[in-house]
Amino acid sequence: xxxxxxxxxxAGVSKATVSYVLSGDPRITQAxxxxxxxxxxxxxxxxxxxxxxxxxxxxxxxxxxxPAFHGNYLSALFGLYVYLLSEEATKRGYDTLLIGENxxxxxxxxxxxxxxxxxxxxxxxxxxxxxxxYAAKEHIPTVAFGSPKNSYGLDTVDSDFAKAAxxxxxxxxxxxxxxxxxIPWSHTIFDQGLGYAWRFLDSAIETAKRLDLKMHVEYPxxxxxxxxxxxxxxxxxxxxxxALILHNEPATIVAPQVLARRNLRxxxxxxxxxVFPKQLATSMxxxxxxxxxxxxxxxxxxxxxxxxxINNPKAQTVTRYLDxxxxxxxx
Amino acid sequence: xxxxxxxxxxAGVSKATVSYVLSGDPRITQAxxxxxxxxxxxxxxxxxxxxxxxxxxxxxxxxxxxPAFHGNYLSALFGLYVYLLSEEATKRGYDTLLIGENxxxxxxxxxxxxxxxxxxxxxxxxxxxxxxxYAAKEHIPTVAFGSPKNSYGLDTVDSDFAKAAxxxxxxxxxxxxxxxxxIPWSHTIFDQGLGYAWRFLDSAIETAKRLDLKMHVEYPxxxxxxxxxxxxxxxxxxxxxxALILHNEPATIVAPQVLARRNLRxxxxxxxxxVFPKQLATSMxxxxxxxxxxxxxxxxxxxxxxxxxINNPKAQTVTRYLDxxxxxxxx
DNA sequence: CTGAAAGCGCTTACAG
DNA sequence: CTGAAAGCGCTTACAG
Numbered sequence: 001x002x003x004x005x006x007x008x009x010x011a012g013v014s015k016a017t018v019s020y021v022l023s024g025d026p027r028i029t030q031a032x033x034x035x036x037x038x039x040x041x042x043x044x045x046x047x048x049x050x051x052x053x054x055x056x057x058x059x060x061x062x063x064x065x066x067p068a069f070h071g072n073y074l075s076a077l078f079g080l081y082v083y084l085l086s087e088e089a090t091k092r093g094y095d096t097l098l099i100g101e102n103x104x105x106x107x108x109x110x111x112x113x114x115x116x117x118x119x120x121x122x123x124x125x126x127x128x129x130x131x132x133x134y135a136a137k138e139h140i141p142t143v144a145f146g147s148p149k150n151s152y153g154l155d156t157v158d159s160d161f162a163k164a165a166x167x168x169x170x171x172x173x174x175x176x177x178x179x180x181x182x183i184p185w186s187h188t189i190f191d192q193g194l195g196y197a198w199r200f201l202d203s204a205i206e207t208a209k210r211l212d213l214k215m216h217v218e219y220p221x222x223x224x225x226x227x228x229x230x231x232x233x234x235x236x237x238x239x240x241x242x243a244l245i246l247h248n249e250p251a252t253i254v255a256p257q258v259l260a261r262r263n264l265r266x267x268x269x270x271x272x273x274x275v276f277p278k279q280l281a282t283s284m285x286x287x288x289x290x291x292x293x294x295x296x297x298x299x300x301x302x303x304x305x306x307x308x309x310i311n312n313p314k315a316q317t318v319t320r321y322l323d324x325x326x327x328x329x330x331x
Numbered sequence: 332x333x334x335x336x337x338x339x340x341x342a343g344v345s346k347a348t349v350s351y352v353l354s355g356d357p358r359i360t361q362a363x364x365x366x367x368x369x370x371x372x373x374x375x376x377x378x379x380x381x382x383x384x385x386x387x388x389x390x391x392x393x394x395x396x397x398p399a400f401h402g403n404y405l406s407a408l409f410g411l412y413v414y415l416l417s418e419e420a421t422k423r424g425y426d427t428l429l430i431g432e433n434x435x436x437x438x439x440x441x442x443x444x445x446x447x448x449x450x451x452x453x454x455x456x457x458x459x460x461x462x463x464x465y466a467a468k469e470h471i472p473t474v475a476f477g478s479p480k481n482s483y484g485l486d487t488v489d490s491d492f493a494k495a496a497x498x499x500x501x502x503x504x505x506x507x508x509x510x511x512x513x514i515p516w517s518h519t520i521f522d523q524g525l526g527y528a529w530r531f532l533d534s535a536i537e538t539a540k541r542l543d544l545k546m547h548v549e550y551p552x553x554x555x556x557x558x559x560x561x562x563x564x565x566x567x568x569x570x571x572x573x574a575l576i577l578h579n580e581p582a583t584i585v586a587p588q589v590l591a592r593r594n595l596r597x598x599x600x601x602x603x604x605x606v607f608p609k610q611l612a613t614s615m616x617x618x619x620x621x622x623x624x625x626x627x628x629x630x631x632x633x634x635x636x637x638x639x640x641i642n643n644p645k646a647q648t649v650t651r652y653l654d655x656x657x658x659x660x661x662x
Numbered sequence: 663c664t665g666a667a668a669g670c671g672c673t674t675a676c677a678g
Numbered sequence: 679c680t681g682a683a684a685g686c687g688c689t690t691a692c693a694g
Contacts, residue, residue, distance in 0.1 A: 001446075003671055014681045019673055027679060046444035050384035051671035054686050059381065061428075066414070074614050079410020083397070086429040090438070095447065096429040097392075098417040107421070113377035115332075115687095116426065226616055253584075254616050260591035283405050285557055285585045334687055345665045350689055358663060382687035385670050 002043045011039035022047065053115070061095040062306060063117035065108055065131060067124050075249055077295070080280055081123060081145075084299040092307055094118075105134040112140055119310045121145055121302050125156075127193030141309040145302050147195035153317050155309055157302040159293040160321035161196045161275070162203035165247075167291055167326045168273045169207040169215075172243050177271065179214040180243040181234045183227070183251045186220040200247050200275070216241065220248065227251040231258045235270075243271040252276055252286055266329075273326070289328045298322055333374045342370035353378065384446070392426040393637060394448035396439055396462060398455050406580055408626070411611055412454060412476075415630040423638055425449075436465040443471055450641045452476055452633050456487075458524030472640040476633050478526035484648050486640055488633045490624040491652035492527045492606070493534035496578070498622055498657045499604045500538040500546075503574050508602065510545040511574040512565045514558070514582045517551040531578050531606070547572065551579065558582040562589045566601075574602040583607055583617055597660075604657070620659045629653055 008015045013032060020028050021036040028036075039045075053059045064085055066078065086096040097117055101107045108131055111117050119141030122131050127148045135142035136152035143155040172180055182204055184190075185197040201217070208215040218234045220227050227250050235241070235258075246252045252274045264270045266288065276284075278292040301320055308315060339346045344363060351359050352367040370376075384390045395416055397409065417427040428448055432438045439462055442448050450472030453462050458480045466473035467483035474486040503511055513535055515521075516528040532548070539546040549565045551558050558581050566572070566589075577583045583605045595601045597619060607615075609623040632651055639646060 001671095004673095005671080015672080016674080016681060016683095017679090020680085023673085029679065032680080044444070046441065048385070048671050049445040049447045050381045050390065051686090052673075053381035054379070054385055054670090054688085055672045055674085057686075064429075074411060074414065074610065076407040076410065076614065079407065079413060080405055082410060082413055082429065083405065083431070087431050090431055095442075098395075098413065098427040098429055100414070100418050100421055110377065111426075113375070114380040116380045224613060226618075228616075250614070250616060254587075256585075256588040257591045260588045261594075263592075279405065282555060283407065283581070285559075285581060287557075332687095335689095336687080346688080347665060347667095347690080348663090351664085354689085360663065363664080379687050382670090383689075385672085386687080386689045388670075 002045045003048070004045070006043055007036065007039045007045050010043060011036045057115070059095075059116060059118055060093060061097050061117045062089055062303070063097045063099045063108065063111050063120045065099045065101050065120050065122050067101055067103065076253075076284060077249070077277060077280060078123075080277065080295050081299070084279075084296050085121060085303065088296070088299045088303040092303060094303070094307070101131065103130070105131045108134065112138070119143075119306050121306055124194065125151075127195070129193075139313065141306060141313060143302050143305045143309065145298075147199060147321070148193070149195070151317075151319070155305045155317055156319045157298060157305055158195065158321055159275075159298065160323045161200040163321070163323050164275050164291040164293075165200045165204035166207045168245055168275075169204060169211055169213060171289075171326050172245075172271065172273065173211040173213055175243075175271065177213065177243045179238065179241045180208075180216070180245060181238055181241045182215055182217045182245040182247070183231065183234065184217060184219060184247050186223050186248070188222045190219075197247075204245070204247075215245075220251065223250055226254065228254050228258050231255060232262075235262065243273065246272065246274040246288070249276075252288070253284065255288070256285075287329050289326065291324050291326050293322070293324050333376045334379070335376070337374055338367065338370045338376050341374060342367045388446070390426075390447060390449055391424060392428050392448045393420055393634070394428045394430045394439065394442050394451045396430045396432050396451050396453050398432055398434065407584075407615060408580070408608060408611060409454075411608065411626050412630065415610075415627050416452060416634065419627070419630045419634040423634060425634070425638070432462065434461070436462045439465065443469070450474075450637050452637055455525065456482075458526070460524075470644065472637060472644060474633050474636045474640065476629075478530060478652070479524070480526070482648075482650070486636045486648055487650045488629060488636055489526065489652055490606075490629065491654045492531040494652070494654050495606050495622040495624075496531045496535035497538045499576055499606075500535060500542055500544060502620075502657050503576075503602065503604065504542040504544055506574075506602065508544065508574045510569065510572045511539075511547070511576060512569055512572045513546055513548045513576040513578065514562065514565065515548060515550060515578050517554050517579070519553045521550075528578075535576070535578075546576075551582065554581055557585065559585050559589050562586060563593075566593065574604065577603065577605040577619070580607075583619075584615065586619070587616075618660050620657065622655050622657050624653070624655050 004015050004018050008018045021033050089096045099107050122144050125144040125146030125148050147158040184201050189197045216238045266272050272288045274288045274290045276286050276290050277295045335346050335349050339349045352364050420427045430438050453475050456475040456477035456479050478489040515532050520528045547569045597603050603619045605619045605621045607617050607621050608626045
């Protein structure tokens with residue numbers, strides 16, 4: 001293996017000088033820089049990550065902490081988040097360590113105390129999430145990706161689900177709808193205190209009231225069983241409803257089949273509006289009118305917030321709810 | 332931060348002894364082990380990962396190398412693979428570093444030469460994949476997750492897609508079908524030389540011939556556009572076909588809507604068979620008869636093969652194609 | 663059965 | 679402008 005000593009020797013300088021060249025120290029002459037660069041290229045040298053990490057006490061690695069499946073249900077969005085988070089981290093010179101966490105913070109603690117990472121991004125944050133309180137108590141650079149009621153002073157990034165609900169209802173009202181159905185996330189999700197579910201629902205209810213829209217809320221019990229019967233039932237029961245709001249991934253996935261089966265066309269027979277990320281709508285062939293969060297942008301915000309925190313642990317806490325417009329389909 | 336010296340001091344022994352206790356060296360008395368354990372618990376000590384890695388030249392980390400999106404298309408399976416691979420690695424005492432790779436091996440090379448990982452798992456391996464030849468040439472412990480034509484001596488793990496195709500056709504023949512439609516992966520995928528596409532198709536064609544089944548193959552052009560029209564067209568054209576084989580993720584996702592729209596019921600009006608992993612069929616509400624690869628098991632095999640290789644670089648090359656039965660739906 | 667010491671490959675004050 | 683040396687926190691022959 002080629003080390004810094006080899007490079008130093010080949011270039012006829014000291015290890016210190018090589019190191020300074022590597023870090024672009026302005027005190028080094030261009031002449032020596034060139035010599036050293038040449039030796040580096042010649043030998044194919046790369047800094048040993050562990051050695052550097054040990055020396056500078058930074059790993060340039062962020063931990064992405066994902067909770068386990070919700071029951072058997074794995075959101076199709078999970079992969080997208082992980083992928084884009086990691087891509088964004090790479091852009092900023094960081095690596096991404098995947099940390100699976102099962103309703104606790106043991107794995108996080110292990111990674112932190114052994115100094116494997118410089119900070120964390122917590123996915124799918126819940127109310128009273130043990131990961132949040134742990135990170136806050138230990139003053140670990142951490143951003144909560146999601147919106148718990150209490151973030152204990154952690155930086156927070158999420159889509160603005162309250163705004164999304166309000167946009168959707170305003171849109172429906174402006175189109176003249178008077179009675180609508182909302183299929184929100186399941187009880188399982190609400191019971192876990194997942195902010196995106198609550199924030200959307202609360203805002204939807206309030207906005208509907210304010211706009212004098214009649215809204216029927218039909219909750220699925222869980223996320224494992226087929227939501228089709230629930231949709232069918234809702235349509236059968238609320239026959240005057242002219243629009244269907246889906247804030248529920250499984251329901252959004254099956255909705256097209258249900259509509260096809262009933263021979264309903266969108267938006268003429270029934271207006272359907274959902275919340276589904278831009279990047280996945282294509283892959284999953286979801287073509288309803290929707291508020292489309294941009295996961296790449298959310299990832300950028302999350303990673304940005306984390307690096308800012310890592311570089312300045314006592315910076316002011318930041319909370320960012322990113323807002324996405326409703327796009328109509330077909331356009 | 333608490334270091335091994337702190338523990339040694341607190342326990343009244345040397346650093347070496349603490350280290351030996353940590354590694355369970357049998358030469359250490361139970362008495363001292365107890366003393367040291369106590370100090371460790373007291374102080375909340377955890378081994379510094381970089382220091383250990385630097386010393387032993389092993390990181391206990393595996394790199395999972397994922398290619399970029401295929402165009403705009405992100406397989407919903409991606410998240411599942413990453414998740415289960417990481418879970419399996421954790422079980423075996425390894426961390427998972429995510430490495431995004433864009434049609435080359437630069438990121439891999441960077442991770443390897445800076446000693447960030449002990450080996451790699453390559454996702455979505457293609458024919459003439461530069462990652463494969465790189466790993467082979469540099470003798471880097473690596474397993475190819477997927478089946479390229481030439482694996483250059485790398486260990487390989489994949490579902491047995493040839494077997495899957497043959498199971499499906501035998502099943503259809505046994506049910507009395509004489510004429511069937513196959514929608515395989517898109518040209519984009521075939522052109523990239525993705526083994527799962529080729530192996531399935533070749534085997535399907537050969538088996539159909541042997542069983543005297545008439546099979547119409549209808550290729551989608553790419554994976555971004557809606558495959559529904561293609562399915563519609565296939566059904567319109569091949570009116571005598573009584574079964575539809577889907578080996579294409581987007582087509583599998585939209586098929587239920589297409590069938591619903593045409594008022595076709597499965598399996599009475601049209602038998603539909605697909606290949607879709609167990610763990611995702613539920614989430615994605617795919618309930619066709621199918622060969623269901625078990626991604627947890629595949630991940631276990633991949634991680635197992637990699638650790639074996641890491642621990643024994645000159646072990647015999649292993650190629651494992653895991654075989655999954657066809658399960659009928661409804662049962 | 664345990665400890666002193668060297669070494670892993672870097673970085674960074676500090677001298678000069 | 680550059681180098682010698684200490685230090686980051688471990689592990690592991692080697693002595694005893």
